[in-house]
Every structure is written in C-alpha cells, then in structure tokens.
Amino acid sequence: MTDFVLLDWSRAQFALTAIYHWLFVPLTLGLGVIMSIMETLYVKTNDPKWRRTTRFWMKIFGINFAIGVATGIILEFEFGTNWSNYSWFVGDIFGAPLAIEGIFAFFMEATFIAVMFFGWDKVSKRFHLASTWLTTAGATLSALWILVANAWMQHPVGMEFNPSTVRNEMVDFFSIVFSPVAVNKFLHTVFSSWMLAAAVVTGISSWYLLKKRETTFALDSIKIAAIMGLAGLALTLFTGDKSAFHVASSQPMKLAAMESLYNGQKSAGLTAIGIVNYEKKHNDNSPPMSWEITIPKILSLLASHDLDGFVPGICDIINGGYQTKDGVELSVSEKIRRGKLALAALADYRKAAGANDTAAMQESRTRLDTHFKYFGYGYFNTPDEVVPNVPLIFYSFRIMVILGLYFIGFFIVTLVCIFKKNFHEKRGMHWIAIFSVPAAYIASQAGWIVAEVGRQPWAIQDILPVNAAVSAIPSSSVKITFFIFLTLFSVLLLAELRILSKQIQLGPEPEETGAEK
Amino acid sequence: MKRLIASVITFYAEGFRRMTLGKTLWAIILIKLFVIFAVLKLFFFPNLLNSRFDTPEQKSAYVAKQLTAPHGNLLPEQHQKHTP
Incomplete structure (x- = not known):
C-alpha cells in the first residue's frame, strides 16, 4: 500500500523547496543579461552614467545571488533521502547533467563573479565586461543542465533500463541534451526570466520616479529593461507555442488537464477564461466547465499545428482508441496490464539472476523489454489514477498566460511613454510598475506549477510514478524537515527583502565613490 | 608565474578587505551553508x-x-x- 501521507508530505516539501529556489533563479538569469547590456553600453559610449547604472544593478544581482545560492542543493538532499528509489532508478542520467553543472557552469560563474565585483578599476574595461557576460553565461549554463535533467523526466529518451542494476543507463548523451523538449524548456525558462527581471528593474526604477529621485538613472534603466522584457516575452511566446506542441505529443494528459478537456475534439478551441467544475469525474456526464469563453480552433492549432487537428481529452486518453503518429493509442487499462507484466518480468529476472538461471533471465528480460514502455503504469490499479489535479493546472496555466499577455501590454505602453519622454510624469504607471513586480513572480511560479503538477502522477513520464519513486521513510521525519525549511526559507527571504530595501533606499552610489563595495 | 599567483591573491584579498555590503552577504552565505551542510545534511538528510x-x-x-x-x-x- 502506498503511504499517501508520506507521499503528500514528500511532494509538498519538494514543491516548497523548488518554489523557493525559483524565487531567486529567474532574477539572476534575467538581471545578469540586463546589467551586462548596461555595462556594454558603458564600454561602448564611455559615459559614466552607464557605469553607475551597471554598478547599482550589479549590487542587486549580488544580493539576490548571495541569498539564493545553494538553495538548490537542498533539492539534491531530498532526492537522496525522500526519493531514493527514484535516485537509484534514474542512475547517471540525472547525475551526469548535475555533475556537469557543478563542475563547469558553477565554477565558471564563481570565477568570473569575483572579477565582476572586485575588478572595477583593477582590470581593463573590456576584461571586466567579458567577466560580467561570462558570469551571466555561467548562470545560464547552470540552468541548462538542470533543465536538461528536468526535461528528461518529462520526456525520457536516450536510456536503456538494466534489470541487473535496476538503473537506467545513458546510451545517447546527445539525444538527452538536444531532446526538443529539453532545448525548448531551457529557452522558454530563460526568456521568461528576462521578463521577470525586466519587471523588477522597471518596478524599482519607478519607485525612484515616484520619489522624484535619480530620474535619469531610473529612465535609462527602464528603457533597457522594457526592451529586454518585450524581447523576452516575444521569445517566451514563441517557445511557449513549441512547448504546447511537445506537450501534446509526449504528455497529452497534461495538455488535456491544462484545458480541462475531457472529450477530445477536432478543431478544438482554446479556453481563454472559465470556471472549472470541481466535481467533474472522467466517467460522469457532468460538464467539465461551469462557464467559459473559448477561442475557436486555437487549441488544435497549438497542439497539432493544424486548425482541424484532433486533440484528445482526458476520457480519450483513458479509453484509448484514437490515432496518434505512432498508431492507435492504447487504453490506460491496457497500459496498466502491460505495466504489471513488466513489473512481474523484473521480479522474475531478479529471481532468475539469483538462481543463476540464464535461460529464465533471458526470457524475463525479453518480456521486460517488450512492456517496459508501460512500466510505470504497473503501479496503478484504476485508470483515474493517471489524471492530475485539473483545476490547479487549468488555473495556473491561465494565470501564466494572462499575466504574460498583460506584461506585453505593460512593456509596450512603458516603451511608448519612454520614447515620448513623458514616463517620468506618469505616476499611475509608476504604481502599476511597482505592483507588477509580484505579478511577474506569480506568472513565473505558475509556469512551474503547470509543468510539474501537470506531469503528475509521474516522476518520470510513463516509467515511474511518484508513489513508486518515494522512499520508505517515516512521514513524521518529512513533516519535521518541511517546517524546518519553511522557517529557514522565510528567514532568508526576509533577510533578502530587508537588505534589498535598504540598498534601494540608498540608491546608486555617487560616481566619485571608489571600487566596488 | 609566481608574480601572477601573487597578484591574483592580492586581487582577492583586497577585494574581500574593501567589501562592505559584501561582508553581510558572505556572512549570510556562510551561515546558510553551515545550516545546510552541518545541520540539515548531517542530521536530517542522510x-x-x-x-x-x-x-x-x-x-x-x-x-x-x-x-x-x-x-x-x-x-x-x-x-x-x-x-x-
């Protein structure tokens, strides 16, 4: 029997840690690019105002980096303690990208960040600029390897399961790294981080305008940030379209949950806004939505790049029988049956290996390989266990998209005002910019909720569900550490907000001030 | 080579010595690393x-x-x- 109390607390703890870690990462990624652009302008124009602007945002970058650094390591601890079956089962596929991240990207970041902070007036302008860009590149490369590992869990490729070691072994490194899901996930995440950082820079700069302080600095910062934010959003939209296409083919249940789509359709419309029927089950006749506004055919276009394409709903995925590019889709009941055959084959293989019965090993290995594609389904007893939390995913997706569209409008209006040279007079815009900062974080976190809650109940899509991935440990120990983390994270967050607020109130240093503090 | 190493050491030493806000941030980082590795990892996350x-x-x-x-x-x- 699965201990659902243990499973829920283990998931809650992982979600808490990941959400907290993700408060810091996007600002590091986006602000790195913004301050690098500002310093490039300084080196190109030799105008000291850009040096002053760069140094202020570099300070904000440093605070965010210092508070956020190492919070991701806790996730790795949780893998070893709370998710030990998963950690063993994924073998070096998960370990290799994380090791590369640790060795290469982190050291690159750590080396050049010292030059970036200590090197003003000590190294040449160009060398300093190169260090700033390389720090940003190092942070982005760190994100690449983490996202490659995450993308593999969403779309496992390039591996072979070894029943002797009970581990998945990497057989094609490049197919893992260059998997379309990994590449797109990386780009989508990085570009959306540009938007978040742009919102933060615009918000803080607008506070100075409201206070009638540092007007030139604030307007220069907003101009760069708004251009970056708009570019980031355009690229986020483009990669978001690719994401929908990949999700439709490799995680159709996630897409159906995002749309609360129970019955598949050709020429399916995209629900712009709506209210989900919380009582809806896949096998009843109640309507999935209490109310909705739909944009005709757009879901089919996103999912299949064809206005009349078929998009399977939750019931279609459970019942099977619809056509995919690989043939007719099996029902979940049939997948469960095959998954249980794969699990039995693994047990038989282990038994035969213990008895040194080569013929029986060969026979069970053949059975295992035949059904391994459905291995994870063997842990379910009823088809409805493969349905994730539809309302949470539906609303998170809409929050992400609606806020994304809001930010497009916000940055366009900001840029128009900036180029008309009247942004500094628009107090309403300043307030909107300040309140847009938390909205950017909400959009960013909502995106991760769609990605991670949307793939439930899977730890690794189709191969290992979370109820098999979790460690058999007392749930009380997970509860205790959950609250320890909650306390620790809250203290760190308060420390960051306090330090940030103090530095923002102090403002950019006078240009005469000496080297970096 | 020795001069290069010496200048790198001086670069870092001077950088750390001249920090103001950086000292607070380093204190936070070190406390955090202590809590993560010496408390959480050791006692709660084997x-x-x-x-x-x-x-x-x-x-x-x-x-x-x-x-x-x-x-x-x-x-x-x-x-x-x-x-x-």
Missing part, C-alpha cells in the same frame, strides 16, 4: 541507500524489492529482515 547499504548490489536488491513488492514500499529494516 542518503538513504548509502547510509543503509554498503554495496551497489545491496542497493539494487533493495530498490528492486521496493519497485516490485506487491505490498508496497518496505522500510530498509523490514527489507533486511525479509532478505536472506
């Missing part, structure tokens, strides 16, 4: 498999039993009792 089993074969056997047991997950102690 690697379950490494702490209970010595060899990869034992770990494989345990995980295999976890993944194939029809009655669900077993605590490591229960697994050892069931393993001859």
Whole structure:
C-alpha cells in the first residue's frame, strides 16, 4: 500500500523547496543579461552614467545571488533521502547533467563573479565586461543542465533500463541534451526570466520616479529593461507555442488537464477564461466547465499545428482508441496490464539472476523489454489514477498566460511613454510598475506549477510514478524537515527583502565613490 | 608565474578587505551553508541507500524489492529482515 501521507508530505516539501529556489533563479538569469547590456553600453559610449547604472544593478544581482545560492542543493538532499528509489532508478542520467553543472557552469560563474565585483578599476574595461557576460553565461549554463535533467523526466529518451542494476543507463548523451523538449524548456525558462527581471528593474526604477529621485538613472534603466522584457516575452511566446506542441505529443494528459478537456475534439478551441467544475469525474456526464469563453480552433492549432487537428481529452486518453503518429493509442487499462507484466518480468529476472538461471533471465528480460514502455503504469490499479489535479493546472496555466499577455501590454505602453519622454510624469504607471513586480513572480511560479503538477502522477513520464519513486521513510521525519525549511526559507527571504530595501533606499552610489563595495 | 599567483591573491584579498555590503552577504552565505551542510545534511538528510547499504548490489536488491513488492514500499529494516 502506498503511504499517501508520506507521499503528500514528500511532494509538498519538494514543491516548497523548488518554489523557493525559483524565487531567486529567474532574477539572476534575467538581471545578469540586463546589467551586462548596461555595462556594454558603458564600454561602448564611455559615459559614466552607464557605469553607475551597471554598478547599482550589479549590487542587486549580488544580493539576490548571495541569498539564493545553494538553495538548490537542498533539492539534491531530498532526492537522496525522500526519493531514493527514484535516485537509484534514474542512475547517471540525472547525475551526469548535475555533475556537469557543478563542475563547469558553477565554477565558471564563481570565477568570473569575483572579477565582476572586485575588478572595477583593477582590470581593463573590456576584461571586466567579458567577466560580467561570462558570469551571466555561467548562470545560464547552470540552468541548462538542470533543465536538461528536468526535461528528461518529462520526456525520457536516450536510456536503456538494466534489470541487473535496476538503473537506467545513458546510451545517447546527445539525444538527452538536444531532446526538443529539453532545448525548448531551457529557452522558454530563460526568456521568461528576462521578463521577470525586466519587471523588477522597471518596478524599482519607478519607485525612484515616484520619489522624484535619480530620474535619469531610473529612465535609462527602464528603457533597457522594457526592451529586454518585450524581447523576452516575444521569445517566451514563441517557445511557449513549441512547448504546447511537445506537450501534446509526449504528455497529452497534461495538455488535456491544462484545458480541462475531457472529450477530445477536432478543431478544438482554446479556453481563454472559465470556471472549472470541481466535481467533474472522467466517467460522469457532468460538464467539465461551469462557464467559459473559448477561442475557436486555437487549441488544435497549438497542439497539432493544424486548425482541424484532433486533440484528445482526458476520457480519450483513458479509453484509448484514437490515432496518434505512432498508431492507435492504447487504453490506460491496457497500459496498466502491460505495466504489471513488466513489473512481474523484473521480479522474475531478479529471481532468475539469483538462481543463476540464464535461460529464465533471458526470457524475463525479453518480456521486460517488450512492456517496459508501460512500466510505470504497473503501479496503478484504476485508470483515474493517471489524471492530475485539473483545476490547479487549468488555473495556473491561465494565470501564466494572462499575466504574460498583460506584461506585453505593460512593456509596450512603458516603451511608448519612454520614447515620448513623458514616463517620468506618469505616476499611475509608476504604481502599476511597482505592483507588477509580484505579478511577474506569480506568472513565473505558475509556469512551474503547470509543468510539474501537470506531469503528475509521474516522476518520470510513463516509467515511474511518484508513489513508486518515494522512499520508505517515516512521514513524521518529512513533516519535521518541511517546517524546518519553511522557517529557514522565510528567514532568508526576509533577510533578502530587508537588505534589498535598504540598498534601494540608498540608491546608486555617487560616481566619485571608489571600487566596488 | 609566481608574480601572477601573487597578484591574483592580492586581487582577492583586497577585494574581500574593501567589501562592505559584501561582508553581510558572505556572512549570510556562510551561515546558510553551515545550516545546510552541518545541520540539515548531517542530521536530517542522510542518503538513504548509502547510509543503509554498503554495496551497489545491496542497493539494487533493495530498490528492486521496493519497485516490485506487491505490498508496497518496505522500510530498509523490514527489507533486511525479509532478505536472506
């Protein structure tokens, strides 16, 4: 029997840690690019105002980096303690990208960040600029390897399961790294981080305008940030379209949950806004939505790049029988049956290996390989266990998209005002910019909720569900550490907000001030 | 080469000495690392498999039993009792 109390607390703890870690990462990624652009302008124009602007945002970058650094390591601890079956089962596929991240990207970041902070007036302008860009590149490369590992869990490729070691072994490194899901996930995440950082820079700069302080600095910062934010959003939209296409083919249940789509359709419309029927089950006749506004055919276009394409709903995925590019889709009941055959084959293989019965090993290995594609389904007893939390995913997706569209409008209006040279007079815009900062974080976190809650109940899509991935440990120990983390994270967050607020109130240093503090 | 190493050391030493806000941030980083590695990792987050089993074969056997047991997950102690 699965201990659902243990499973829920283990998931809650992982979600808490990941959400907290993700408060810091996007600002590091986006602000790195913004301050690098500002310093490039300084080196190109030799105008000291850009040096002053760069140094202020570099300070904000440093605070965010210092508070956020190492919070991701806790996730790795949780893998070893709370998710030990998963950690063993994924073998070096998960370990290799994380090791590369640790060795290469982190050291690159750590080396050049010292030059970036200590090197003003000590190294040449160009060398300093190169260090700033390389720090940003190092942070982005760190994100690449983490996202490659995450993308593999969403779309496992390039591996072979070894029943002797009970581990998945990497057989094609490049197919893992260059998997379309990994590449797109990386780009989508990085570009959306540009938007978040742009919102933060615009918000803080607008506070100075409201206070009638540092007007030139604030307007220069907003101009760069708004251009970056708009570019980031355009690229986020483009990669978001690719994401929908990949999700439709490799995680159709996630897409159906995002749309609360129970019955598949050709020429399916995209629900712009709506209210989900919380009582809806896949096998009843109640309507999935209490109310909705739909944009005709757009879901089919996103999912299949064809206005009349078929998009399977939750019931279609459970019942099977619809056509995919690989043939007719099996029902979940049939997948469960095959998954249980794969699990039995693994047990038989282990038994035969213990008895040194080569013929029986060969026979069970053949059975295992035949059904391994459905291995994870063997842990379910009823088809409805493969349905994730539809309302949470539906609303998170809409929050992400609606806020994304809001930010497009916000940055366009900001840029128009900036180029008309009247942004500094628009107090309403300043307030909107300040309140847009938390909205950017909400959009960013909502995106991760769609990605991670949307793939439930899977730890690794189709191969290992979370109820098999979790460690058999007392749930009380997970509860205790959950609250320890909650306390620790809250203290760190308060420390960051306090330090940030103090530095923002102090403002950019006078240009005469000496080297970096 | 010696001059290069010396200038790198001076570069870092001077950089650290002239920090103001940086000192606070480093204090936060060091406290955080202490809590993460010396408290959380040591007392609350042992690697379950490494702490209970010595060899990869034992770990494989345990995980295999976890993944194939029809009655669900077993605590490591229960697994050892069931393993001859």
